[in-house]
Each structure stands twice: as C-alpha cells, then as structure tokens.
Amino acid sequence: xxxxxxxxxxxxxxxxxxxxxxxxxxxxxxxxxxxxxxxxxxxxxxxxxxxxxxxxxxxxxxxxxxxxxxxxxxxxxxxxxxxxxxxxxxxxxxxxxxxxxxxxxxxx
Numbered sequence: 001x002x003x004x005x006x007x008x009x010x011x012x013x014x015x016x017x018x019x020x021x022x023x024x025x026x027x028x029x030x031x032x033x034x035x036x037x038x039x040x041x042x043x044x045x046x047x048x049x050x051x052x053x054x055x056x057x058x059x060x061x062x063x064x065x066x067x068x069x070x071x072x073x074x075x076x077x078x079x080x081x082x083x084x085x086x087x088x089x090x091x092x093x094x095x096x097x098x099x100x101x102x103x104x105x106x107x108x
Contacts, residue, residue, distance in 0.1 A: 018094045023047070031086055033079035040068075040075040046090070048083040050076075 026046030034041040039056040053075075059068045 015094060019091075022090045022094050026087060026090060029086065031079060031082045033075060033082045035074035035078055036071045040071040042075045042079045044079050044083055046083060046086050048080060050079070 029046035030051070031044050031046060032041065033044070036056075036059075039059055041052075041054040042050060043052045044050050053072070055068065055072075059071065
C-alpha cells in the first residue's frame with residue numbers, strides 16, 4: 001500500500017516539473033490575433049501578456065473612435081481565446097491528453 005503512495009508522489013513531482021517547463025515554454029511562445037480583417041493586430045506570449053498592438057492608419061480618423069474601440073475589444077477577445085487554446089494544447093501534453101475542466105486555468 002505505501003509503495004503506491006510513494007509512486008504517486010513521484011508521478012506528482014514529475015508532473016509538477018513538467019508543468020513548470022510548460023509555463024516556461026508558454027512564456028516564450030508568441031500568439032497572433034486581431035480583428036477587422038487585420039485592421040487591428042495583437043501579439044501576446046503564451047501566458048496572455050500583450051506584446052504588441054498594431055492599428056491600421058485607416059482607423060485613426062477622429063470620427064471612427066467607436067469603431068476603433070470595438071475592434072480593439074474584439075481583438076483582445078480573439079487573442080485571449082487563442083492563448084487559452086495554446087495553453088490547453090500544451091497542458092494536454094503534460095497530462096497525457098487529460099483535459100482540464102472548462103474554466104480551470106493553469107497556475108501561472
């Protein structure tokens with residue numbers, strides 16, 4: 001019986017180490033997203049930290065402020081969804097395909 005607990009502890013430690021590696025890897029990966037057919041482009045790392053925000057000059061018309069705001073919000077939603085998908089894919093590699101319940105986040 002105690003042998004099983006010891007084995008479980010070893011596996012848990014190994015998984016924890018692998019999760020640390022995934023977190024490091026996610027920080028180094030880059031994800032691209034955006035909105036408006038490329039009028040707003042956003043890049044982020046795999047942890048969701050926004051790195052760049054590029055806005056097409058055609059959106060800089062003072063009369064188009066509301067459109068620009070809507071496109072930025074849509075772009076941020078897009079990049080977050082892409083980051084979540086990337087993190088889930090990387091986590092599946094650690095968990096051997098075991099998917100996290102929806103809404104459960106990695107401990108970054």
